[in-house]
Amino acid sequence: MKDTLGIEKLIAFSQAKETPLIVIDLAQIKDNYQELTTLFPQASIYYAVKANPAVEILSLLDSQKSNFDVASRYELDQLLALGVEGSRISFGNTIKKATDIAYFYEKGVRLFASDSEQDIRNLAEHAPNSKIYVRLLPEESSSADWPLSRKFGCSTEMAFDLIVLAQKLGLEPFGLSFHVGSQQRDIEQWGNAISRCAALAKELKETKQIEIRMLNMGGGFPATYKLPNAPLEEYASKINFYLEREFGDDHLQIIIEPGRSLAADSGTLVTQVILVSKKSTGGTPRWVYVDAGLFNGMIETLDESIKYRIVSEKTGPTDNVILAGPTCDSMDVMYEKEKVELPLDLKQGDRLYIRSAGAYTASYASVAFNGFPPIQTFFLQ
Template structure:
């Protein structure tokens, strides 16, 4: 239960980084949301140099340097990357930086921002982004699944700072549209670090991908093959599979994308007749999968398709295991359980000596817990309402209860457009409160 609130108080909603900001609009006069970036020092211990930027939209970001991470893990996994110098250069060239070496919680950051906004007479909504959370998620991924390269699903959250941090750490990107490809290429990312992961693409977007040398892409039907043949015949294709078995997920994709097992041979033969290049398979088990066994089933299915395609003469060397990984707070143990199942199944079905490149397309996992939406109460309506039903034998019409309706300066036409607060199966977001402080002149 929330305490009684007043006009001017603030509510903040955690775990709002996935499929929220990227869908917010300016409908009904709502402006683009200001974002405050911060990073917790506790992430990396004594060798941490933390730069925190508390600035408005469209300016970068937070830099966190940890020598053990950048020098050992990054160089081992992504090659020789001078990540520290690169990120420092971009920050010092483009940003005004505020150093905060002490530990700060999200709540404390929000309180400080609210106090500053109150002094300025500003009650506009804003978002807090913990860039350290993004970096920590990346660390966990590299540590727990070293065989699997991370291609971040850009559609999940297109925030420029998030993309820049991932780019500087050497992550790759799953893009589902021309705009997403443009955004990633504008960061200086090589087109070889992009997979155009939409099975059904406009011809104009195929032409754009070709002009930018983005050659790796997914498909799931013969009509798409005809399009690719006419537009981009040198494309490297991944056949998206429809999982034969369904498991509980927050958002299931069955029936939308992916070819069934009965279609595989026909599609492969059509690709061979058209002299197109199929290099592997892809799949998606559904957003925020609840049962790790979903990966076992579809990986077995993928192994079968690999074998069929290789016998037909295709050089199958890429396996794209899609997304489905949890990303909200307090889901690390479930994520760890999923990684254990995936690693074991891969060792059984795709041995390292097979030289198969394995990639994945996490979105929610990277973005969800890093972003917190903060909105102020701009109005309050108090009234009495009749109680429901019979209460202790009394007529409910004679009983009244006090009701308060609060109006926020955010809405389903803003950062809540995805409907995360009320969609069936969604995480229940209970806001936390920052009470306004009375300022005396």
């Protein structure tokens, strides 16, 4: 990851501003987008709006001719207000109201994800002749820092039946999709999923004369957190090999839905130390309470899943601390098992800089829990 916003510039920009706040470097997002288009030249990029729906980010990606994956009519309305055409939007949420399907269809969206019979029937009724793609359950996603299992997708056998049903009801059975889990560090998971989709596509063609023309590989590409992962170039090289191995010259349209990998590394969450304390006289470890926590920006530390890089302006000796947020909720503890090393002389009023916090932070934050306002975000060109 090329860090286009150095820590010195970040400190200078944020030092006079009230915490917590997020600083987004738009140049980093542009660089990340261009890297993805270079590494996956055959793919159409559909930015996962849920990662960070800020107008500034959507406008930048619109200027780069990105497409968009949306999860609700509210995200759709944001894009329509920016002038993005429905033809560049996919309704990627498999859980949707019939009235929302009708709304998307009215606004020109013709590409829909599905994973259930009732949803296929709703699509046939409210979005006739639309292109649909069926999402498969992942076989294994525990190697992802933020697994995506059980709630979305269906078995291969059910996917076969749904594709056949979609054609019967007048929909266009356009493609298949999968998601190997967010911040997936095992590249082989793409190989397994692509193989399953290729086998299903072959069965549909041979037994039902239905040709699958699109494969949506979802997201899962990495951001730069504490745990190491392979560079994006290695992901792309192996995934492109898997595609060539399984689909060859089938002229398949490929879609990817980056969210975290586009937005995360662009952002830094700046938080202030409220209190440093211990639970007994002479006890260890120290508890460090900051003004950003599980409910205002750091929800992905739930179960200590995403392990952010945390930087202090201070240098010198460090020791392990428990890092917790400001709310009156006992869940608001970010790291207790995970080792977080912070300076021994850290004190009230000092600032910490949580790196790669541009995705799933501001958009995930609660509204007015304990009265805390939404976290403020600033954008640098």
